[in-house]
Amino acid sequence: MHFLTPLFLFLPLLSRLCQANVEKTIFLAPAPIPIPSQNPAPDELGLERLSPQISVLRTYLNASFPTEESPLGTESWFFLEDLNPGQRYEVRVCWSATQPTAFTLTTHTLPSTLEGASLMSSITTFSSARLASLQMAKLKRNAGKVGTDAREPPSSSSLSPSDSVLFLRIHAAADYFTLNTSLMENVPPVLVDVILDPYLLNVFPRSLVPTAGWIVVVAGFAWMVARELVGAFSGIAEEAEVADGEGKKKR
Template identity: 55%
Template sequence: MHYFILALLGMLLPLFAGLVQANVEKTIFLAPPAATIPSEEPDFDDLGLERLSPQSSVVRTQLNASFPTAEAPEGTDSWFFLENLTPGQRYEVRVCWLATQPTAFTLTTHPLAATIEDSTFLSSLSVYATARLAALDARLQANSIPRRASGRSSKDGIDPAPTTDSILFLRVRAAADYFSTDEALMRDVPPVTVDLILDPFLWNLFPRSLVPTAGWIVAVAVVAAVVARWVVGEFGRVIEDARQERDVQGDKKER
């Protein structure tokens, strides 16, 4: 029995391993209807934003963070581009980062038209894109290969930009969430290494990436139910044996 308990704990512990390795923040949204990108709009590929799509759903990158201020109460802005979404489908975007880098993240999604029409969003996006393009290294940023003309094929090494697509901008704000006696850390917040994950929901109810975890839970629940039934049966057998032995001892005394 002791060996079985140890084995059961061995199956359960991997389910909680992620809780001690990293923190997670997320936002859940419905993909908007497909929209046609007008030709007179600025070329969004030239912004150099990293892209997330169902075909390329994970990006590992570093995000700048800062301590909250009156002008930026939720820290430093970073922007990403969500594309090739299925209209009406539920998605979530998660940001995962090491617990050794205490940071408070805020994730929001914004439609194309709302981003262009809102001067605050557009200004933040422009500032981020300008800084990113200035520091962009194509060898390290393969996910942000610019797509120029929809008429080009993938043979040119350039992903053709769709003229009609379900797209969103993702805004990630990162605020440092620590206090240190190290003056350098308090003065200059180091970049935070993160994984950004785009996860579609199955039937708009359940994140697809959690299917293996759900399978583990179901398997453990089935095993636990079988073991519990066996334990109850064994207890019942022991109690019945003890009762019969007591009755036998009682009969012997009466004789």
């Protein structure tokens, strides 16, 4: 039974303190389609990208309280690329529980986005604001540098002529009430992790493989502990039975 001591010291390491919320959407990657090169080309929208190679993105998302015009809050757009056609994926948004926010995630195919007037208007508005913000930040960084070219360098990543891609739209609605007037009038940006997670054999998220491994390890230890306990109790019962039999003989 002494081997159980390291086990009991090891088990607390398997637990993790959860201080975050998660929202997700699950989808099948579409078939590859030709990527249009005319304006507005996806490469020119300046959206942050996720792919199986770069699957985690830490960023800030703007949020707002729901209104009649924006019942789901403020929207942000991302671009999912290099997907494996027909494979199941999920996109998760993880954020701190100290920033109560309601997120809504939806995916849109390239044709439906470029051909839909409302979607295209939404993504163009977001793109313009993002590009202006990036340009302003670059100008501020270069303000003290003489002779520095303030133009944005060309993108180091361009789309293939044909690819399995999707647009991802995330709505963020503030989900709290406070007596702090400033926080009620100006919702701070929410720090989030946006994660693209492929499914193995279209049934099991790849990120859960380590968790499944820990479950197998814990189950194995539990089986060993149970076997030792059963053996120990069986030995105690047998010794009690033998002692009881000897006591009856002495009488």
